[in-house]
Amino acid sequence: MPSPEQHNDPAPKDGAPVIDQRYAAFKIRIEASPIHRWGVIAGEFIPKGHKVIEYTGERISRVETARRARISTRLNYLFTLDKYWTLDGSVGGSGAEFINHCCQPNCKARITGGHIYYYSKRDIQPGEELTVDYRFDHDVEKVDCSCGAPKCRGTINLIRETKRSKRIAAHQAKRDGRK
Numbered sequence: 001m002p003s004p005e006q007h008n009d010p011a012p013k014d015g016a017p018v019i020d021q022r023y024a025a026f027k028i029r030i031e032a033s034p035i036h037r038w039g040v041i042a043g044e045f046i047p048k049g050h051k052v053i054e055y056t057g058e059r060i061s062r063v064e065t066a067r068r069a070r071i072s073t074r075l076n077y078l079f080t081l082d083k084y085w086t087l088d089g090s091v092g093g094s095g096a097e098f099i100n101h102c103c104q105p106n107c108k109a110r111i112t113g114g115h116i117y118y119y120s121k122r123d124i125q126p127g128e129e130l131t132v133d134y135r136f137d138h139d140v141e142k143v144d145c146s147c148g149a150p151k152c153r154g155t156i157n158l159i160r161e162t163k164r165s166k167r168i169a170a171h172q173a174k175r176d177g178r179k
């Protein structure tokens with residue numbers, strides 16, 4: 001979620017940050033969003049299942065990620081790449097870091113070959129805001145959600161029960177495998 005105070009906005013024009021078009025596969029732009037501060041808007045029709053933009057940022061270690069998460073008093077642009085690396089979209093971000101959370105999003109992140117890409121989950125019409133599900137852990141600080149989706153969880157965090165039952169299932173599967 002955006003915290004522009006900490007963001008090195010790439011040459012803002014009329015106050016709005018801009019998309020780095022080198023990383024965008026479709027015409028998209030940044031505008032003030034009804035969901036939260038800035039948002040990313042489709043400038044043309046985006047068909048389902050297409051790569052829309054790469055999420056870029058400074059590649060940082062687990063230790064540095066923990067440090068930045070600690071010093072940040074508000075939400076940041078840290079995107080977990082894998083067990084070891086995180087991308088900090090506030091440094092060298094493509095603009096994808098401004099894509100807001102929605103509990104029923106129209107985009108989905110896919111991580112391949114050390115890169116994070118946002119794909120369209122369905123057809124997106126020109127003028128629609130692009131959204132992804134941030135899926136914050138249930139055990140970090142709760143962040144209220146007001147995305148307005150019919151199935152809004154009320155929080156950007158995943159619901160505890162879902163994750164716990166998944167964990168139990170995984171544990172069970174492991175145990176069963178050992179038999």
Ligand SMILES: [Zn+2]
Pocket residue numbers: 102103104145146147148149151152153154155
């Ligand atoms: Zn929501």
